[in-house]
Amino acid sequence: MTTTEVSAVRRWWGFALPAVAIAVLAPLPYARGSLTSLAADNDLAANYADRATWVQAAFYLHITCGGAALLLSPMQFAARLRQRAPLLHRTCGRIIFAAIMLGSVAGLVLAPFNLAGPIGAAGFGSLAILWGGSAVGAIRAARRRDFAAHRRWAIRVFALTYAAVMLRVWLIILISLQIGVAADTAFTRAYHVVPFLCWVPNLLIAERINRNEASTT
Ligand code: HEM
Secondary structure, eight states: OOHHHHHHHHHHHHHHHHHHHHHHHTTGGGGSSOHHHHGGGOHHHHHHHTSOHHHHHHHHHHHHHHHHHHHHHHHHTOHHHHHHOHHHHHHHHHHHHHHHHHHHHHHHHHGGGOTTTHHHHHHHHHHHHHHHHHHHHHHHHHHTTOHHHHHHHHHHHHHHHTHHHHHHHHHHHHHHHSTTSOHHHHHHHHHTTHHHHTTHHHHHHHHHHHHHHHHHO
16 A cells, blocks of 8 residues: 555544544433433433424434434445445445435434534534535435536535534534533533534535545646
């Protein structure tokens, strides 16, 4: 392997591992008990414990489909796997697309009920629309065999899917920066910032990657 290939593989592991970890760990608590039983020490479970059944159904659909999309997405960027097993890439792509469609519609349903109020509804709502919209862009480009555009859209889709990772990373950073602030207050303040912070920088980085790739080809 050349040094460029080695650093590409390292970069891949660098984003694949956190994605897989969050895809498994974030939904896991909700498999351990009902929202009501988790509500005592989980603010998000408490937020949904008394909601209508259709809101709770959207919640479970969202975390299952979001988890599946995040778990499978890194595989699509493994260049060797894509070259050696194109059928696997296509099959996985279709599963991810279906998961994102369901996950984004469910995310849009949840947005008005989120813990951060109007800022969360705006941040999570626009993320849900862009997430689903970019996935449609990626699939449409692949169907018309415009693989350069397909790659650009796929990079945007992954940057937006990665919001689930960055939301949790930013929460940890923002909460730890608030030294001496009560845990509840620190969480509430941080949670009002992350609905946009979890995805806007990711999308800017994706656009930069796309511009750099376009200028080198
Ligand atoms: C990228 C588009 C996404 C949007 C628009 C979105 C939106 C939302 C919203 C509105 C909530 C409720 C938050 C609240 O009540 O305050 C939520 C919760 C949640 N989402 Fe997403 N989400 C996205 C991606 C993902 C992905 C890829 C995963 C995969 C792990 C995921 C997993 C979860 C989990 C586990 C929760 C429950 C809250 C928690 O325990 O952290 N989401 N999401």
